[in-house]
Amino acid sequence: MGQKSLGSLKWVRHFLSETPGDQISGGAPRQVPGACWSRVEPEPMPNPVLRMWSEEMASDLCLEVGEAGLLAGNGKVEGMDPYAQRYGGHQFGNWAGQLGDGRAITLGEVDTGKGVLELQLKGSGKTPYSRFADGRAVLRSSIREFLCSEAMHHLGVPTTRALSLVTTGEEVMRDVMYDGRPAPEPGAIVCRVAESFLRFGSFQIHAMSGDDKTLRALVDNTVSQHFPDHSSDSDQGLVEWLKEVADRTALTIAHWMRVGFVHGVMNTDNMSIHGLTIDYGPYGWLEGFDPDWTPNTTDSSTRRYRYAHQGEVGAWNFARLLESISLLMEEPRSLHEALDSYYESYTTHSRRMWAEKLGLDGFQEGDGELVSELTSVLQSTETDMTILFRMLSSIQGPDPNHLGRAFYDVEEIPQNEWNSWLARWWERVDGRPNRESMLNANPKYVLRNWMAQLAIDAAEKDDYSVAQALHGMLKKPYEEQPKNEEEWFNRRPEWARNRVGCSMLSCSS
Numbered sequence: 001m002g003q004k005s006l007g008s009l010k011w012v013r014h015f016l017s018e019t020p021g022d023q024i025s026g027g028a029p030r031q032v033p034g035a036c037w038s039r040v041e042p043e044p045m046p047n048p049v050l051r052m053w054s055e056e057m058a059s060d061l062c063l064e065v066g067e068a069g070l071l072a073g074n075g076k077v078e079g080m081d082p083y084a085q086r087y088g089g090h091q092f093g094n095w096a097g098q099l100g101d102g103r104a105i106t107l108g109e110v111d112t113g114k115g116v117l118e119l120q121l122k123g124s125g126k127t128p129y130s131r132f133a134d135g136r137a138v139l140r141s142s143i144r145e146f147l148c149s150e151a152m153h154h155l156g157v158p159t160t161r162a163l164s165l166v167t168t169g170e171e172v173m174r175d176v177m178y179d180g181r182p183a184p185e186p187g188a189i190v191c192r193v194a195e196s197f198l199r200f201g202s203f204q205i206h207a208m209s210g211d212d213k214t215l216r217a218l219v220d221n222t223v224s225q226h227f228p229d230h231s232s233d234s235d236q237g238l239v240e241w242l243k244e245v246a247d248r249t250a251l252t253i254a255h256w257m258r259v260g261f262v263h264g265v266m267n268t269d270n271m272s273i274h275g276l277t278i279d280y281g282p283y284g285w286l287e288g289f290d291p292d293w294t295p296n297t298t299d300s301s302t303r304r305y306r307y308a309h310q311g312e313v314g315a316w317n318f319a320r321l322l323e324s325i326s327l328l329m330e331e332p333r334s335l336h337e338a339l340d341s342y343y344e345s346y347t348t349h350s351r352r353m354w355a356e357k358l359g360l361d362g363f364q365e366g367d368g369e370l371v372s373e374l375t376s377v378l379q380s381t382e383t384d385m386t387i388l389f390r391m392l393s394s395i396q397g398p399d400p401n402h403l404g405r406a407f408y409d410v411e412e413i414p415q416n417e418w419n420s421w422l423a424r425w426w427e428r429v430d431g432r433p434n435r436e437s438m439l440n441a442n443p444k445y446v447l448r449n450w451m452a453q454l455a456i457d458a459a460e461k462d463d464y465s466v467a468q469a470l471h472g473m474l475k476k477p478y479e480e481q482p483k484n485e486e487e488w489f490n491r492r493p494e495w496a497r498n499r500v501g502c503s504m505l506s507c508s509s
């Protein structure tokens, strides 16, 4: 018996057989009304080389080998039936019409025996949804997606996964800062994996054109395949399903807040119906704790997708999904219940996580003030979020000097504010914070932008050792890992403060 390869997986076709698709295969960019997908073949790549591989994801799929050619879209195995999904979306608050998988191509769905997972290549060529773009992805953004989605998984944050990263041997032109200076970059393809890549925008696109028939087919397929405990055949059934979507969405965003992650582009086409973190583009991690921070230069004037606004944006996006589903309901007013439940879920999850981060025995009256005072003292001088919470998790007494490493300038530690907050917290926890819960809620290692950039700089010189090392380290983000401490448990180095790719990211990827 050979090793288990893509050809030995059990490929199935639920989505293609249960929802309406495009009559034409492949072809030029176009509008595809009435369809949920278009069949399309990945474009062959000249020289695929497997660079990164997730053992954990492979093992969930019962895969033992990574076949670079297939993972770059060269050829197919029996059962694969590649397609691009059609969806729309609100981008930065405005309805943008048809978007769709412009450079993602699903190879197919795999029945793992424990559930169905979709395998999708990102960067493998043009589709009817490519609009004016090339259907390609570059190495830099592929490394960011591979490392961050796997890191998020190990942090316990719901996310799409990455199975592999393959370089294509092609050069791709990109204008990183949109300043009219495009340059060639190495091309790459990530194979990503999720229950599905359905987004809020997958539903919106049909509702926006009043196509309730296609919307109905898509909702029925989604609920029966992915939410088997729910039913889509009555108003009440739909509301209960949407409450589940609300809860999953709220949970994921609460986790982002817990670990200091900023998605950067929370358009409704980037909101997973499963509540997974999806579409890793110009995301970033808080270094100095700044609620107004966004990594996305495209959003620098309005900061719609800033760190502290993510919970509220989740509600706005969810409301757009509700509007879409209202088309299928006799009494759409009951959708208010679902929106209320989003806020309830978000509050419940956030409180639980704050309690864990601070080692409290549950979130009680008055703890809201403890949290808001903390977030304000965190902003009084530049303070590293990850280091601060990690050091707080093992602090021996209420003394800010024990947190020194978290401050950019130790001369500037606001002693009075910290002394008073620490004293209040210490009293609240009776001098005995629940350290175990703190150590499991406050990661020691996250994928700071400058860390990803170091991995990218090396990989662009054909050296994948930094990316591999980070991949390994980020599998255990809550463990001490003393050998990694000096290098990676650190504040942002000065060189990264204003460097493109570290403090500034664009959507160009």
Ligand code: AMP
Residues within 6 Å of the ligand: 099, 100, 101, 102, 103, 104, 129, 130, 131, 133, 134, 135, 136, 137, 265, 269, 270, 279, 281, 507, 509
């Ligand atoms: P994003 O900002 O990555 O969520 O992408 C928004 C839309 O642009 C999606 O429909 C993408 O598929 C599409 N898109 C982004 N980059 C490319 C590309 N290089 N080629 C084709 N479509 C793209």
Ligand code: MG
Residues within 6 Å of the ligand: 269, 270, 279
């Ligand atoms: Mg997207």
